[in-house]
Amino acid sequence: MQRIESHQSFAGRQEVWQHDSTTTHIPMKFGIYLPPKAIVGEACPVLYWLSGLTCNEQNFITKSGFQQFASQYNIIVVSPDTSPRGENVANDSAYDLGQGAGFYVNATQEPWATHFQMYDYIVDELPDLIEKNFPTNDKRGIFGHSMGGHGALLVGLRNVDRYTSISAFSPIVAPSQVPWGHKAFSAYLGEDKRLWANYDSLEWMKQSAKRKHLPILIDQGKADEFLMEQLKPQLFEKSAKLVNYPITLRLHEGYDHSYYFIASFIKDHFEHHAKALEN
Amino acid sequence: MQRIESHQSFAGRQEVWQHDSTTTHIPMKFGIYLPPKAIVGEACPVLYWLSGLTCNEQNFITKSGFQQFASQYNIIVVSPDTSPRGENVANDSAYDLGQGAGFYVNATQEPWATHFQMYDYIVDELPDLIEKNFPTNDKRGIFGHSMGGHGALLVGLRNVDRYTSISAFSPIVAPSQVPWGHKAFSAYLGEDKRLWANYDSLEWMKQSAKRKHLPILIDQGKADEFLMEQLKPQLFEKSAKLVNYPITLRLHEGYDHSYYFIASFIKDHFEHHAKALEN
Numbered sequence A, B: 001m002q003r004i005e006s007h008q009s010f011a012g013r014q015e016v017w018q019h020d021s022t023t024t025h026i027p028m029k030f031g032i033y034l035p036p037k038a039i040v041g042e043a044c045p046v047l048y049w050l051s052g053l054t055c056n057e058q059n060f061i062t063k064s065g066f067q068q069f070a071s072q073y074n075i076i077v078v079s080p081d082t083s084p085r086g087e088n089v090a091n092d093s094a095y096d097l098g099q100g101a102g103f104y105v106n107a108t109q110e111p112w113a114t115h116f117q118m119y120d121y122i123v124d125e126l127p128d129l130i131e132k133n134f135p136t137n138d139k140r141g142i143f144g145h146s147m148g149g150h151g152a153l154l155v156g157l158r159n160v161d162r163y164t165s166i167s168a169f170s171p172i173v174a175p176s177q178v179p180w181g182h183k184a185f186s187a188y189l190g191e192d193k194r195l196w197a198n199y200d201s202l203e204w205m206k207q208s209a210k211r212k213h214l215p216i217l218i219d220q221g222k223a224d225e226f227l228m229e230q231l232k233p234q235l236f237e238k239s240a241k242l243v244n245y246p247i248t249l250r251l252h253e254g255y256d257h258s259y260y261f262i263a264s265f266i267k268d269h270f271e272h273h274a275k276a277l278e279n
Helices: A058-063 A067-073 A118-133 A147-158 A179-189 A193-198 A201-206 A227-231 A233-242 A259-277 B058-063 B067-073 B118-133 B147-158 B179-189 B193-198 B201-206 B227-231 B233-242 B259-277
Strands: A002-009 A012-020 A027-034 A044-050 A076-080 A136-145 A165-169 A216-221 A248-252 B002-009 B012-020 B027-034 B044-050 B076-080 B136-145 B165-169 B216-221 B248-252
Touching: A002 B259, A012 A058, A012 A067, A027 A058, A027 A118, A044 A118, A044 A147, A044 A259, A058 A259, A058 B058, A067 A076, A067 A259, A067 B259, A076 A118, A118 A136, A118 A147, A136 A147, A136 A259, A147 A165, A147 A201, A147 A216, A165 A259, A179 A193, A179 A227, A201 A233, A216 A227, A216 A233, A216 A259, A233 A248, A248 A259, A259 B002, A259 B067, B012 B058, B012 B067, B027 B058, B027 B118, B044 B118, B044 B147, B044 B259, B058 B259, B067 B076, B067 B259, B076 B118, B118 B136, B118 B147, B136 B147, B136 B259, B147 B165, B147 B201, B147 B216, B165 B259, B179 B193, B179 B227, B201 B233, B216 B227, B216 B233, B216 B259, B233 B248, B248 B259
Parallel strands: A044 A076, A044 A136, A136 A165, A165 A216, A216 A248, B044 B076, B044 B136, B136 B165, B165 B216, B216 B248
Antiparallel strands: A002 A012, A012 A027, A027 A076, B002 B012, B012 B027, B027 B076
C-alpha cells in the first residue's frame, strides 16, 4: 500500500492511497481523510463515501467541502474509486458502463467478471484494509451520491450489523426499474432478475420489516435533471412506509444533481451520521 | 453577455457568464456567486477573487467551499479567468507564461499586448460590468491565491479608494524579485524595471506611508513548496513595518500550496472582508 497524496486540511490530513486489490485484481486508489484525533492516533469511526457515475476518488475530496465537518466530528472519511480501472480492464465507450460505472455489484458476466467485483471490495476488502492500517473504532457509516447513493443504500440495508447509519444525495433507489440500472445490471449480471434483486436497495427495503432499522437520510434536489427518469426517490419512500421503516427524505427546491447541491447539505449528513457513530 | 452555468448553492446561485471584453478583445468568462439577498434584488457588496497560475474561472468556485460563507455574509463573489484564452490568443508552452498566467498586468510587449490587458480588465471593465448587471452596492473587496494573491495586493494597494479590504493566500508578494515574476514581467513588460515597479505590490507597499491603509490579511502555509523561492511573504511584512502599515501575516504549520489550504481558512477571509464591507 502506497501513499500518493497528502495535504493538511482543517487540522487533519487528506490523503490518497493506492493498493493491490485482491478482489478486483488490479491496483485501486482511495481517498482517506484523517481528522485531528486520528492524526494523534486516537481511534475514530469511519464514514464510507460512494461516488456517482464517471467519478474517481478525487471528486468528493476536492469538491464537497466535507473535510470541515469530518474534522469537527473527528470522523475518518474513506472515498474509494467507482470501479477498477486501467488499460487491461474491460471498458465501454459510454459514460454509464465499465470504468467509472461499477454500480457496486459483483459482475457475473464476461468481460466484466474478472475485475468488476465492487460489492465485495466495498463491503469486505476495503474496510479490512482501513481497519488494519488506520486508527479506527468499530463504528461504520456509509453515504454516497447518485450511483453511489444506490451503493450506500444497498450496502447499508444488506449489512445492517456492519453499519450504524446510511445517507444519500440524489440516489438511484431502484436500479432494476430505471435506464441506468437496467443497462448496467444487464451487462454485469445478465438477464436473471433474481440476481438483480440482490443489488437493488428497493428490494432490500421491501424485505426489511423484521430486520434491524438504521437511520436513513436522503436529500434530493427538485431541479435535478435525472430526478424523474433515473432516481425516483418516491418509490423508496413508498416502500419504506409499507414496511414501517422510518426514513427522512427531503426535497430541495432549485437544487440540481451537481456537487454544488452536495456541498450545500453535507453538514446535515455529518450531523446525521455523527449521532449514530458516537453512540 | 451570456449565462452559461447556473447552480443553486447554499440558498444562493453559483453562475458562470461569458462576455465580449472590450479590454482584452476576446470573450472572457467569470464566475459569480449571488447570495440569498442578491437573489431577491437587495444590493450587496462584491468580493473579487483572483486565481493562481493555470487556473480559470472554475477552480475557486468548485474547490474552495467559499459559497457557505458568501451566503452567510450576503457577499457577491466574482471570480474571473486568469488571462485571455483562445486559439487566436498568444500562448507559451510553459504553464507560467501566456494563457492561464496573465499576472494581472497590461502587457506592452508583442505578442502579448493585444489581449493581455488583465490589469485594466480587473480594475475597470469587470467591476463596471458587474455593477451594471447585478444588485451591488458601492463596497468592493479583493482577494486571491498565489499569482492571484499578487494581483489582489497589487490592485488593492494601487486603488485604495476603490476597495475596502484586501486578503491573500500564499501570494507572490514581490514578483520583480522571484523567478515566476521575473519571467512574466520580462515577457509582458520588457526590461524597463520602472514599469515592473508599477505592478509589484512590494513597491506599492513601500510608497504607502502617506496613503490610506486598507486592512490586509495574508495566510501562508509553512509546507508550501513555493514558499522560499517564489512567495517570500517576509519581504512584504518587513516593508509594511518600515512604513508603519499594519498587516496580519499568519504562517500555518503543515499546510501546502493547494486548495486544501484555501478551504481550511476561507472562513477567516470572509470574516476579514465582511467587517470592512459592512461598514
